[in-house]
Amino acid sequence: MQPFTKEMITDALDARDFKYFEDADGDIGGNFQGNLVYFFRIGQQQEVLQVRTMVQHLFDMDAVPRLYEFCNSWNHDQLFPKAYVHVNDDGTVLVVGEVIADWEKGVTPEQLDQVLIAAIATSVQLANEVAELRQQS
Numbered sequence: 001m002q003p004f005t006k007e008m009i010t011d012a013l014d015a016r017d018f019k020y021f022e023d024a025d026g027d028i029g030g031n032f033q034g035n036l037v038y039f040f041r042i043g044q045q046q047e048v049l050q051v052r053t054m055v056q057h058l059f060d061m062d063a064v065p066r067l068y069e070f071c072n073s074w075n076h077d078q079l080f081p082k083a084y085v086h087v088n089d090d091g092t093v094l095v096v097g098e099v100i101a102d103w104e105k106g107v108t109p110e111q112l113d114q115v116l117i118a119a120i121a122t123s124v125q126l127a128n129e130v131a132e133l134r135q136q137s
Contacts, residue, residue, distance in 0.1 A: 032120050038053075
């Protein structure tokens with residue numbers, strides 16, 4: 001077990017040859033099948049990993065009830081990512097997925113890799129199902 005660090009995230013992504021970027025705030029993100037995925041360190045000692053996916057498909061406000069229904073069903077049936085509806089300032093609406101892992105006591109590189117790959121894979125699955133909803137509108 002070792003303290004959870006930003007370098008552990010980039011090392012895990014590098015080991016899988018995933019492309020990623022670091023934004024102006026120092027946050028790590030990547031594009032996975034057209035969906036923006038961020039890998040945040042949060043918490044008092046930044047000991048918590050939050051993998052947040054912004055699904056690429058945009059909806060208008062009329063779709064909000066249908067998206068709530070979709071997210072509630074998804075969250076009932078799937079362990080992760082947890083899905084929720086987000087309304088942008090411009091009135092567009094998207095689905096966001098979130099996976100959280102708390103490593104206050106430390107983490108191994110293998111544990112981190114397992115959570116990252118599962119979070120990315122299930123987030124892409126979420127995005128694919130949202131795409132089906134988009135086609136129905």
